[in-house]
Amino acid sequence: MRPVEVRPAAPADATAISRLLGQAIRDSYSGILTESAVRQLVGTHCSLSRLNAEIGIPGGAPGWLGWLVAEEDSGRLVGAAAGGVLMPGEGELFALGTAPDARRRKIGGMLLAEVTDRLREHGAVRQGISLPSAQDPALPFLTRQGFEGSGTRLTRFI
Known part of the structure; x- marks a missing residue:
């Protein structure tokens, strides 16, 4: 298994x-x-203009805490996550993804832990995530991490 570093995203x-x-x-x-x-999901969440803008404003927009990336020692990005605190005490995981060929290497857990730490530092005591489908393949991972809920909305105390 190659070493992975989690760091703030750069432009x-x-x-x-x-x-x-x-x-x-x-x-x-x-x-x-x-x-x-x-x-539609790819078009909305993967727009280069959107990502460039979001990477350029961590801490600069209300509630937005920025993008994090997981990078192998080779320089290849194998994961990304973003989060923020939109209301007092309420953190949100906006995105969490790992490269399909890098799954089951604990990269998602590392990214989630770092986003969660940032949310706590900004006063969050709960963390939520909205999923595109109630049959989301990330449900087993999120459930192991303590998220609960039904349908497409999950939360956990942090």
Whole structure:
């Protein structure tokens, strides 16, 4: 297993994040969501202009705490996550994805732990996530991490 470092995203990471998230979305939701819904998710969440703007404003927009990336020692990005605190005490995990060929290496857990630490530092005591589908393939992982709920909305105390 190659070593992985979790760090704040830099502007130069935007293209790699876009590709990684697009690949993760297509791999995770093809067969669960319609092709058009998958395309819409990729278009919304993987837009290079959106990612460039979001990477450029960590801490600069109300509630937004920025993007984190997991990088192998080779320089390849194998995971990305983003979060924020939109209301006092309420943290949100906006995105969490790992490269399909890097799954089951604890990368998602490392990213989630770092986002959670940042949320706590900004006063969050609960963390939520909204999923694209009630049959989301991330449900077993999120449940192991203490998230609970039904349908597409999960929360946990942190």
